[in-house]
Amino acid sequence: xxxxxxxxxxxxxxxxxxxxxxxxxxxxxxxxxxxxxxxxxxxxxxxxxxxxxxxxxxxxxxxxxxxxxxxxxxxxxxxxxxxxxxxxxxxxxxxxxxxxxxxxxxxxxxxxxxxxxxxxxxxxxxxxxxxxxxxxxxxxxxxxxxxxxxxxxxxxxxxxxxxxxxxxxxxxxxxxxxxxxxxxxxxxxxxxxxxxxxxxxxxxxxxxxxxxxxxxxxxxxxxxxxxxxxxxxxxxxxxxxxxxxxxxxxxxxxxxxxxxxxxxxxxxxxxxxxxxxxxxxxxxxxxxxxxxxxxxxxxxxxxxxxxxxxxxxxxxxxxxxxxxxxxxxxxxxxxxxxxxxxxxxxxxxxxxxxxxxxxxxxxxxxxxxxxxxxxxxxxxxxxxxxxxxxxxx
Amino acid sequence: xxxxxxxxxxxxxxxxxxxxxxxxxxxxxxxxxxxxxxxxxxxxxxxxxxxxxxxxxxxxxxxxxxxxxxxxxxxxxxxxxxxxxxxxxxxxxxxxxxxxxxxxxxxxxxxxxxxxxxxxxxxxxxxxxxxxxxxxxxxxxxxxxxxxxxxxxxxxxxxxxxxxxxxxxxxxxx
Numbered sequence: 001x002x003x004x005x006x007x008x009x010x011x012x013x014x015x016x017x018x019x020x021x022x023x024x025x026x027x028x029x030x031x032x033x034x035x036x037x038x039x040x041x042x043x044x045x046x047x048x049x050x051x052x053x054x055x056x057x058x059x060x061x062x063x064x065x066x067x068x069x070x071x072x073x074x075x076x077x078x079x080x081x082x083x084x085x086x087x088x089x090x091x092x093x094x095x096x097x098x099x100x101x102x103x104x105x106x107x108x109x110x111x112x113x114x115x116x117x118x119x120x121x122x123x124x125x126x127x128x129x130x131x132x133x134x135x136x137x138x139x140x141x142x143x144x145x146x147x148x149x150x151x152x153x154x155x156x157x158x159x160x161x162x163x164x165x166x167x168x169x170x171x172x173x174x175x176x177x178x179x180x181x182x183x184x185x186x187x188x189x190x191x192x193x194x195x196x197x198x199x200x201x202x203x204x205x206x207x208x209x210x211x212x213x214x215x216x217x218x219x220x221x222x223x224x225x226x227x228x229x230x231x232x233x234x235x236x237x238x239x240x241x242x243x244x245x246x247x248x249x250x251x252x253x254x255x256x257x258x259x260x261x262x263x264x265x266x267x268x269x270x271x272x273x274x275x276x277x278x279x280x281x282x283x284x285x286x287x288x289x290x291x292x293x294x295x296x297x298x299x300x301x302x303x304x305x306x307x308x309x310x311x312x313x314x315x316x317x318x319x320x321x322x323x324x325x326x327x328x329x330x331x332x333x334x335x336x337x338x339x340x341x342x343x344x345x346x347x348x349x350x351x352x353x354x355x356x357x358x359x360x361x362x363x364x365x366x367x368x369x370x371x372x373x374x375x376x377x378x379x380x381x382x383x384x385x386x387x388x389x390x391x392x393x
Numbered sequence: 394x395x396x397x398x399x400x401x402x403x404x405x406x407x408x409x410x411x412x413x414x415x416x417x418x419x420x421x422x423x424x425x426x427x428x429x430x431x432x433x434x435x436x437x438x439x440x441x442x443x444x445x446x447x448x449x450x451x452x453x454x455x456x457x458x459x460x461x462x463x464x465x466x467x468x469x470x471x472x473x474x475x476x477x478x479x480x481x482x483x484x485x486x487x488x489x490x491x492x493x494x495x496x497x498x499x500x501x502x503x504x505x506x507x508x509x510x511x512x513x514x515x516x517x518x519x520x521x522x523x524x525x526x527x528x529x530x531x532x533x534x535x536x537x538x539x540x541x542x543x544x545x546x547x548x549x550x551x552x553x554x555x556x557x558x559x560x561x562x563x564x565x566x567x
Contacts, residue, residue, distance in 0.1 A: 003507075003510070003557060003558050003561040004526065004554060004557070004558075006506070006507055006561070007507055007511075007522065007523075007526045007557065008526045008527070010507040010508075011428070011526065011527040012428055013424045013427055013428050013527070014527075016424065016427070017420060017424075018419070018420050018423030018424045018427060018438075018442075019419075019420065019423070020419065020423070020439045020442055020443075021439055023419065026439070026442070026443050026446065027412060027415055027446070029443065030415070030443060030446045030447050030450050031408055031411065031450060033447050033450060033451070235506075235561060235562075236562075249562050251506065251561075251562075253506075264506070362431065362432075
């Protein structure tokens with residue numbers, strides 16, 4: 001898929017149609033207007049929006065549901081959790097505190113955001129997301145794929161929590177960075193990740209080297225050696241081939257049940273096919289389970305129950321464009337007006353991630369703050385909420 | 394468009410022709426506005442569409458026969474800009490609105506790489522590209538929307554695509 005095709009695929013209204021609520025009445029009003037220029041027909045309906053983005057931090061425990069025909073579905077128990085989403089990570093001896101100066105993980109949040117998914121179907125697959133069982137083995141696999149020699153791990157004192165830096169010596173880079181976050185192992189390999197450590201020397205530009213096709217093939221070999229995930233068509237960028245020192249960047253998107261996720265394996269190689277830097281994610285998906293879906297309107301009615309899970313500080317009033325626009329909202333209430341369905345990873349109490357359909361709403365509070373709010377899109381009979389040790393539903 | 398004749402039935406014929414035009418362009422205009430509505434609430438969408446239709450009704454004789462959708466999207470573009478500008482102006486004394494410095498596309502594109510690449514483009518490039526990729530406007534239609542020549546639209550589009558490709562490669566790095 002080319003970059004342009006990817007842009008086309010990202011159309012937020014790609015599969016939508018638009019029809020006014022009452023087109024005939026709209027046309028009647030329009031035609032009743034005079035031909036003369038009208039400068040201010042539309043009522044002033046400004047919405048004062050400012051906002052904050054809520055963060056979610058969840059734990060879940062699984063019990064089995066008894067209801068429903070067919071195979072029993074895992075009943076998910078969600079509970080409010082501390083700020084950290086990091087799964088328990090092994091403890092290594094730390095001889096030196098390392099400060100990450102540019103981890104590159106800012107854009108690799110431990111979530112999978114598939115592009116807008118259709119929720120018009122009665123049920124949708126969910127997946128268990130599992131990091132490799134052993135961090136050490138995972139890093140060894142990574143080192144082997146990249147062709148580098150692995151050193152000892154060191155704890156990272158800067159986010160993400162539980163992250164480790166592993167020294168790795170290769171031709172083109174000198175360090176590896178590894179984090180187990182939210183059921184997914186995120187890794188980053190490249191020069192100059194940590195303060196005080198030397199970067200790989202810049203290579204003189206000169207002619208000679210691999211063709212673009214060969215470089216891309218080399219990148220794909222690395223990606224396939226690192227993981228067994230379903231991947232999309234690589235996106236190739238960067239400088240021209242044949243010029244050593246001019247990097248070629250190959251981005252291989254990771255697919256979730258055919259959906260584009262916001263995770264990818266990215267490899268930057270020089271003109272000789274040597275890895276300059278790379279990053280990606282390591283995890284596997286369990287067999288899909290098909291959970292019944294509920295509508296955005298129905299889901300938001302359960303958002304209050306999930307407020308602690310998603311750390312929402314407001315009480316949802318409802319999801320609708322039909323709410324009286326002038327009605328006063330109760331203190332702390334929230335009126336929601338748009339929703340997008342997407343996949344996201346939530347982590348259960350055992351450190352197991354689940355890729356679940358979630359509605360993300362945009363709305364406003366009575367204080368006119370813009371708010372982004374989330375609610376699980378699956379039928380609540382398959383959900384159990386535990387807040388501070390109290391189980392409900 | 395719209396040489397609807399003279400005489401006593403002019404109004405009726407104009408009305409009928411306008412209804413046909415509205416039927417044709419409303420779905421496209423609605424989707425164009427919905428994609429870019431943020432930070433305005435979804436409940437404003439129908440109002441904005443209606444405002445576009447009012448402009449079309451008022452300027453019915455100016456709408457080109459062979460590019461009604463592109464011309465209507467040009468109108469929608471101005472209507473949306475005015476509405477968003479008004480909302481920001483109204484909120485300025487209270488709080489800074491979400492998206493004041495960002496495009497609506499920043500908030501609706503789920504593909505992180507595409508979103509980052511779009512965000513790195515100029516407003517003009519971003520708008521041109523999404524009109525092409527999402528709204529299906531080619532150089533000829535873009536020329537109508539922007540009131541420029543088709544050749545100029547093709548050149549702008551080509552350059553915007555090149556910059557987008559470069560940004561897609563750039564945002565993949567760290």
